[in-house]
Amino acid sequence: MARNEEKAQSMLNRFITMKAEEKKKPKERRPYLASECRDLAEADKWRQQIMREIGRKVAEIQNEGLGEHRLRDLNDEINKLIREKTHWERRIIELGGPNYTRHSAKMTDLDGNIVDVPNPGGRGPGYRYFGAAKKLPGVKELFEKPPELRKRRTRYDIYKRIDASYYGYRDDEDGILEKLEGPAETKMRAAVVEEWMEMEKIKAEARRAVKSGAVAEVGAVSKILFEEEEDVVEEERRIEREKEVTEKEKEFVAHVPLPDEEEIKRRVLEKKKQEMLNKYTSSELLEELTEAKTLLNIQQ
Structure with missing residues (x-):
């Protein structure tokens, strides 16, 4: 049996293919x-x-x-x-x-x-x-998408996000801080009141002891008296320092008469006049001027 390639090359098959192509319309x-x-x-x-x-x-x-x-x-x-x-x-x-x-x-x-x-x-x-x-x-x-550049925050952007919560003004809004602060506040207030009452009691005892002439140097009474004594000593030291400063200011005594403001101005003016004369006059003219002042008995 002939192969497929040989069949396609046969005269009949080529004739049939040619007739089929003739019937086709031209390719547009x-x-x-x-x-x-x-x-x-x-x-x-x-x-x-x-x-x-x-x-x-x-x-x-x-x-x-x-x-x-x-x-x-x-x-x-x-x-x-x-x-x-x-x-x-x-x-x-x-x-x-x-x-x-x-x-x-x-x-x-x-x-x-x-x-x-x-x-x-x-x-x-x-x-x-x-x-x-x-x-x-x-x-x-x-x-590929370009990497996003991280924009650096300016000082304005930083401060723009700062509100009352940043400073802790809204910490008590959640109710947690109130529960913690309540017992602590009560405890601290009781301690302060107890300390104040004890001090008042000690001061009353000290006053009674002073009025009766007894010496109260024991316990907390001595502590109160010692504190009051310290305040008195500190006040005395301050007064002594002020007195020392006042005495030092009074120690300066002028043993020679000091020129007043008018005298200082006059001497400065004479000195300037003398400098001007020395600058713009000769020695001969100065001698003649001195001679003339002597003859006329002029002191200035």
Whole structure:
């Protein structure tokens, strides 16, 4: 029995294949510009064809073993087909067809999160990466989120969060502090009252002992008397210090008459006059001036 390859090369099979191809319509070519299409059905047909091509190339680009150059070429071809699909979708809207761009797929990163694609042109989608092209050198960094910079808090931000709770003014609002402070306050108040009553009792005993002439030097009475004695001694020392300061101030005695303010001003003026004369007059003129003062009996 002949093999399948030999059957396909037989005269009959080639004749049948040739007749089948003659009956087929000539293969239509997609228009270069979407604006050349005038039929809505044809525009939708060309869009479906582009979608199938995009699907085949997206399935092919998933293979990481194709190499960097082939992956980049495939990614460029896919982006070109996507732009062409956008033109056809816009043309379909112009011919009165449905709006396919409303439900178009979004671009995602390696984790599946939707990301915005920058498009400086402002028309149609931006450049996208598919499959293994996302892991190419220089492309993976585009999908990584930059680390968040920790903003340093200013002094204003620090003080803005400070309220009454920071200073402890609201510690008693939870009810815990009141339960702890109540018994402690009662205990401290009782201790202070007891101490005051004891002191009053001791002072009364001391007064009675002083009036009767007895000497009260035992127990807590001696403590009270000693404290009062200390206060008296301290007061006497303070008075003595003040007296010493007063006596020292009075010790200074001037044994020579001191010039008053007018005399000091006069002497300063004479000294300045003498300095001016020495500066602007000669020695001969000074001698003549002195002689003249002597003859006229002028003291100044």
